[in-house]
Amino acid sequence: AQSVTQLGSHVSVSEGALVLLRCNYSSSVPPYLFWYVQYPNQGLQLLLKYTTGATLVKGINGFEAEFKKSETSFHLTKPSAHMSDAAEYFCAVSELTGGGNKLTFGTGTQLKVEL
Amino acid sequence: DAGVIQSPRHEVTEMGQEVTLRCKPISGHNSLFWYRQTMMRGLELLIYFNNNVPIDDSGMPEDRFSAKMPNASFSTLKIQPSEPRDSAVYFCASSSWGRDITGELFFGEGSRLTVL
Numbered sequence: 001a002q003s004v005t006q007l008g009s010h011v012s013v014s015e016g017a018l019v020l021l022r023c024n025y026s027s028s029v030p031p032y033l034f035w036y037v038q039y040p041n042q043g044l045q046l047l048l049k050y051t052t053g054a055t056l057v058k059g060i061n062g063f064e065a066e067f068k069k070s071e072t073s074f075h076l077t078k079p080s081a082h083m084s085d086a087a088e089y090f091c092a093v094s095e096l097t098g099g100g101n102k103l104t105f106g107t108g109t110q111l112k113v114e115l
Numbered sequence: 116d117a118g119v120i121q122s123p124r125h126e127v128t129e130m131g132q133e134v135t136l137r138c139k140p141i142s143g144h145n146s147l148f149w150y151r152q153t154m155m156r157g158l159e160l161l162i163y164f165n166n167n168v169p170i171d172d173s174g175m176p177e178d179r180f181s182a183k184m185p186n187a188s189f190s191t192l193k194i195q196p197s198e199p200r201d202s203a204v205y206f207c208a209s210s211s212w213g214r215d216i217t218g219e220l221f222f223g224e225g226s227r228l229t230v231l
Contacts, residue, residue, distance in 0.1 A: 032217040043119075043206055043222035051217050090158065094218035100146055100165045101210070101218025107157045 002027045002093045006106035014114050019063075019078040021109045023091030026072060032094035033074045034103065035065055039087045047089070050074060061085070086113045117141070119223035121207050127229045133195040136226045139188055140209030148220060149182055149192050150206040158206075164190065165212055197230045204228070 007022040025031055032051055036044040048059025055067040061084075065076045074091060091106040120139040128134055140147050148163040162172040164184045172182070179198070184190040194201055204227050208220040 034219065036222075041225075041227075043224045044208075044220075045222070046219060049217060049219060096218075097171070100163075100170065100212040101216070102148070102160065102163060102171070103218055103220055105158045 002095045002104050004091050004093050004106035006091050006109050008109055010110045012112040013081045016080050019081045021076040021089050023074045024072055025093045034092040035076050036090045037087050081113045083113050119209050121223035121226050125227045129231050131196045134197045136192040136205050138190045138207030144209035144211050146210045146212040147190050148208040151203045153203045199230045202230050
């Protein structure tokens with residue numbers, strides 16, 4: 001079964017600094033990988049996803065992630081943090097089952113952006 | 116286009132009462148998922164349906180929990196009787212299994228349940 005590990009349950013950065021949120025996965029087949037963001041009192045929204053092809057994936061709000069098969073990683077980055085980026089971020093891997101696809105989520109990383 | 120719609124957004128009830136949470140998936144989506152989110156346990160998959168049929172309910176914590184999907188546009192999650200430890204945010208999500216091979220999920224805003 002697939003699994004996802006997010007290193008660091010809480011990350012704090014200064015406004016304007018680089019954001020790096022780490023995600024490692026395990027999968028026996030080429031994976032589909034996702035990053036979702038959750039703002040307070042809201043549902044999860046898709047930031048970006050990796051399917052096939054280009055390993056650098058660009059998402060909304062200036063975020064991007066790079067799929068590195070050799071490292072089984074899919075880290076999320078943003079060059080310059082903004083106060084509005086403060087939220088919880090979830091990495092997920094898609095698992096194909098006999099009854100369809102289901103996503104396995106990591107435990108989440110809470111991003112705090114300080115002035 | 117309307118997204119996944121959940122109701123109620125907030126529910127406060129007393130221990131022992133029955134709770135019913137409702138979900139309307141995105142039109143045309145044929146997979147529906149119920150998740151529970153708590154501080155202690157994070158995001159847990161409770162059950163999911165494909166074409167209105169329950170596929171995997173191994174995440175349903177106890178027999179007090181039940182879920183139905185009588186048609187393609189409606190699902191319910193019922194807790195009877197409710198207990199304080201059921202307090203959580205319950206999310207419904209849908210996807211287009213078959214047309215989208217990635218399994219991308221579209222989430223509702225969630226139903227925040229508080230059991231006193």
